[in-house]
Amino acid sequence: xxxxxxxxxxxxxxxxxxxxxxxxxxxxxxxxxxxxxxxxxxxxxxxxxxxxxxxxxxxxxxxxxxxxxxxxxxxxxxxxxxxxxxxxxxxxxxxxxxxxxxxxxxxxxxxxxxxxxxxxxxxxxxxxxxxxxxxxxxxxxxxxxxxxxxxxxxxxxxxxxxxxxxxxxxxxxxxxxxxxxxxxxxxxxxxxxxxxxxxxxxxxxxxxxxxxxxxxxxxxxxxxxxxxxxxxxxxxxxxxxxxxxxxxxxxxxxxxxxxxxxxxxxxxxxxxxxxxxxxxxxxxxxxxxxxxxxxxxxxxxx
Amino acid sequence: xxxxxxxxxxxxxxxxxxxxxxxxxxxxxxxxxxxxxxxxxxxxxxxxxxxxxxxxxxxxxxxxxxxxxxxxxxxxxxxxxxxxxxxxxxxxxxxxxxxxxxxxxxxxxxxxxxxxxxxxxxxxxxxxxxxxxxxxxxxxxxxxxxxxxxxxxxxxxxxxxxxxxxxxxxxxxxxxxxxxxxxxxxxxxxxxxxxxxxxxxxxxxxxxxxxxxxxxxxxxxxxxxxxxxxxxxxxxxxxxxxxxxxxxxxxxxxxxxxxxxxxxxxxxxxxxxxxxxxxxxxxxxxxxxxxxxxxxxxxxxxxxxxxxxxxxxxxxxxxxxxxxxxxxxxxxxxxxxxxxxxxxxxxxxxxxxxxxxxxxxxxxxxxxxxxxxxxxxxxxxxxxxxxxxxxxxxxxxxxxxxxxxxxxxxxxxxxxxxxxxxxxxxxxx
Numbered sequence: 001x002x003x004x005x006x007x008x009x010x011x012x013x014x015x016x017x018x019x020x021x022x023x024x025x026x027x028x029x030x031x032x033x034x035x036x037x038x039x040x041x042x043x044x045x046x047x048x049x050x051x052x053x054x055x056x057x058x059x060x061x062x063x064x065x066x067x068x069x070x071x072x073x074x075x076x077x078x079x080x081x082x083x084x085x086x087x088x089x090x091x092x093x094x095x096x097x098x099x100x101x102x103x104x105x106x107x108x109x110x111x112x113x114x115x116x117x118x119x120x121x122x123x124x125x126x127x128x129x130x131x132x133x134x135x136x137x138x139x140x141x142x143x144x145x146x147x148x149x150x151x152x153x154x155x156x157x158x159x160x161x162x163x164x165x166x167x168x169x170x171x172x173x174x175x176x177x178x179x180x181x182x183x184x185x186x187x188x189x190x191x192x193x194x195x196x197x198x199x200x201x202x203x204x205x206x207x208x209x210x211x212x213x214x215x216x217x218x219x220x221x222x223x224x225x226x227x228x229x230x231x232x233x234x235x236x237x238x239x240x241x242x243x244x245x246x247x248x249x250x251x252x253x254x255x256x257x258x259x260x261x262x263x264x265x266x267x268x269x270x271x272x273x274x275x276x277x278x279x280x281x282x283x284x285x286x287x288x289x290x291x292x293x294x295x296x297x298x299x300x301x302x
Numbered sequence: 303x304x305x306x307x308x309x310x311x312x313x314x315x316x317x318x319x320x321x322x323x324x325x326x327x328x329x330x331x332x333x334x335x336x337x338x339x340x341x342x343x344x345x346x347x348x349x350x351x352x353x354x355x356x357x358x359x360x361x362x363x364x365x366x367x368x369x370x371x372x373x374x375x376x377x378x379x380x381x382x383x384x385x386x387x388x389x390x391x392x393x394x395x396x397x398x399x400x401x402x403x404x405x406x407x408x409x410x411x412x413x414x415x416x417x418x419x420x421x422x423x424x425x426x427x428x429x430x431x432x433x434x435x436x437x438x439x440x441x442x443x444x445x446x447x448x449x450x451x452x453x454x455x456x457x458x459x460x461x462x463x464x465x466x467x468x469x470x471x472x473x474x475x476x477x478x479x480x481x482x483x484x485x486x487x488x489x490x491x492x493x494x495x496x497x498x499x500x501x502x503x504x505x506x507x508x509x510x511x512x513x514x515x516x517x518x519x520x521x522x523x524x525x526x527x528x529x530x531x532x533x534x535x536x537x538x539x540x541x542x543x544x545x546x547x548x549x550x551x552x553x554x555x556x557x558x559x560x561x562x563x564x565x566x567x568x569x570x571x572x573x574x575x576x577x578x579x580x581x582x583x584x585x586x587x588x589x590x591x592x593x594x595x596x597x598x599x600x601x602x603x604x605x606x607x608x609x610x611x612x613x614x615x616x617x618x619x620x621x622x623x624x625x626x627x628x629x630x631x632x633x634x635x636x637x638x639x640x641x642x643x644x645x646x647x648x649x650x651x652x653x654x655x656x657x658x659x660x661x662x663x664x665x666x667x668x669x670x671x672x673x674x675x676x677x678x679x680x681x682x683x684x685x686x687x688x689x690x691x692x693x694x695x696x697x698x699x700x701x702x703x704x705x706x707x708x709x710x711x712x713x714x715x716x717x718x719x720x721x722x723x724x725x726x727x728x729x730x731x
Contacts, residue, residue, distance in 0.1 A: 005529060005561070005593045009316035009395040011398055018597035019556045022538040026610055026651070050585040051597070054550060055542035138386045145385040164383065165719045166409060166634045168416035170556070170595075171648050171710045175717035191388045278344040 010198055013190055017044075018051040019170060020149055020186040023132055025058050027174035028182070030122075031131035034302065035061040037073035038134030038249040039206060043195055044186060045080065046204050048133075048195075060087035062132065064120050064302075066112040066251045067094040070237055073249060076207040091123030108234040109220075112188065113254040117301045121157040124181055131182045133173070136302050138192045140279065143294035149188050155179040156299035183302075193272060194281045200265040209246040210268065212261045217242050223256040249280050315523050320418040320447070322398040322411050322438040327424040328455050331453050332493035333387065333400055339517065340501035341532075342389035384414045393519045401477075402621070404436060408667065408682035409634040411438065412722065415445035416708070419526050420518070422451045427460040431473045433589065433668040439474075440667050443481035444630060444684065444702055444724065448526045451487045451517055451528045458492040462505040480670060482701070485521075527594035528703040530570075532560030532616040533696075535650035535706075536608055540599060552583065552599040553608055558650060558705035559698070560616065561593045562600070568614045571623060573676035575606040594705070611652040613696045621696040621706055622727060628662070629723035630700070631679065631687050635713065639687070646712040647691060650705065655692045655714075662686040686726070700724035 048057035244257040323329030346410035399414030497503035540552035700707030
């Protein structure tokens with residue numbers, strides 16, 4: 001008799017994520033949703049909108065801004081905020097550098113990726129956020145595969161992977177002491193493919209960067225990086241114009257572009273289904289060592 | 303051609319399964335094999351595995367390394383924590399809760415089992431049914447996983463002999479009568495060589511059943527949720543207070559059991575106020591019905607007082623409302639359970655406190671023996687206990703409903719989750 005009560009995998013994932021969002025609103029006093037302008041955070045905003053309809057979602061968007069953004073990301077972010085009437089809080093890595101909280105890396109491969117951790121933790125402290133909702137997915141990276149939906153952080157913002165709280169059924173324990181906070185990952189169980197299929201199903205608008213376009217790029221260690229004033233060429237590197245799109249969007253300095261002519265969501269999904277390289281394969285930030293993500297996460301990274 | 307047709311993926315189902323086993327059983331190799339043969343491992347991941355295999359001096363590609371996680375696990379060559387892994391075929395998306403099998407990680411196995419629709423239990427074809435098999439099956443039964451698949455592994459080391467497979471099947475069938483396993487399937491495999499994992503084995507022509515992947519693709523899903531007893535724990539009250547929705551009060555939550563329709567009469571617990579469901583909403587759409595595990599919003603005909611932690615149920619089918627509970631407990635903390643100790647409880651969306659009254663018995667998970675003399679419940683112990691809560695909980699037997707029959711127990715000093723409980727109303731496990 002139950003066959004008519006089946007749900008598709010996307011429906012199940014969406015219901016799970018909505019449930020997590022509502023738990024956050026119920027269990028925490030000052031949550032914030034980490035918004036990077038990438039597809040995962042865009043999907044989270046969409047789910048949050050559905051979870052609290054017809055009310056607004058009860059938390060601000062928090063953007064940790066490295067200052068090294070694709071222009072399209074900022075345009076998209078500001079339009080979205082305006083459309084939803086949402087509150088946007090920006091934590092600036094440039095400001096952390098100016099205040100000498102962090103020191104900028106030097107050399108051609110310098111990235112502000114790692115500096116974001118300090119800015120993020122400072123912003124969480126400044127606004128007294130007790131929960132930061134992030135778009136991390138367990139399929140992204142091996143250290144993330146062990147992450148909880150409700151991930152406890154101590155007063156230093158640290159993650160202790162060997163001492164995580166057991167998490168069973170759909171009961172989430174958000175209890176904490178003063179000064180501690182939680183990172184919440186509502187789309188933990190989604191894969192890259194799920195995210196794209198959901199974007200297609202829900203007809204969610206994305207930054208143009210995800211679709212094919214002509215761009216001046218250069219090749220570094222097999223990864224195509226975009227030309228921007230703050231990017232410096234190493235010897236032997238040169239700019240050329242290629243037909244590319246972003247498979248993930250992060251900071252310009254660590255976002256590898258994919259050679260692609262995919263111009264619609266359908267084409268992107270076909271491309272991803274056929275591709276044999278993981279999404280983070282183009283992310284310079286993960287290539288620094290075998291445990292690069294685990295180490296950054298322990299310090300308080302996203 | 304892509305393995306995902308553009309329409310097909312919108313109809314895919316989801317199956318969550320757990321695997322228990324230790325390194326020796328070939329559990330990691332099996333998962334590696336499933337991912338590899340279903341083409342779910344990407345080139346850069348494979349390159350990393352190749353590099354790691356070489357570094358360790360392994361001759362062949364060590365598929366077990368695919369499941370490596372944290373630094374400590376790589377260094378020690380063991381799985382410590384539950385890791386979640388994902389793969390998909392054109393029919394289904396799968397979530398694997400990959401758990402360590404050693405007794406000291408019972409709590410991790412219980413964690414992985416809590417959300418699983420199916421469990422894979424590995425038996426080494428050379429060793430047959432062992433204490434470890436017993437432990438893994440007991441946990442699957444205790445956590446009420448509806449489908450259990452016994453994979454008799456390393457068939458290559460017992461000459462792919464049918465007799466050996468049948469003997470193990472007979473032994474396990476006899477043993478499993480003590481347990482509650484509704485659906486049991488047996489598959490003879492060799493994870494190392496890939497026999498009957500994704501591809502049918504040419505070495506075991508006598509086996510007529512499906513490969514492991516075929517079994518995983520065809521296990522019925524969707525009927526594992528309770529569809530009889532209407533249960534709607536209220537999670538969050540939506541009050542927009544906007545001009546357009548000035549008087550709107552929506553009760554947001556995830557259906558924990560049964561099917562709800564607009565017009566249904568409901569009772570709010572604990573107040574016992576009655577009303578009718580006016581609408582069931584999912585974003586801008588109004589639904590004709592809602593069932594578990596859908597996240598929806600109810601509006602009611604009457605303005606009754608309902609808030610988070612309350613439960614909407616059907617008047618002719620009520621959960622048990624009680625402060626005195628008997629639960630099967632799995633203890634998850636180094637500091638033992640304190641008899642007469644007070645703890646915080648989370649049950650559905652409800653927060654209460656409790657006092658532990660007694661330990662009825664402990665279970666030896668290797669032999670299923672009940673131990674009544676020893677009242678000390680420590681890390682990884684499973685015990686039947688009684689407790690009293692500060693205010694009533696609205697409960698069902700865990701066997702009837704995994705959502706309204708489960709709870710977590712929290713140490714109020716550390717805020718850590720120290721134990722989990724499964725409510726028992728219909729007798730013992």
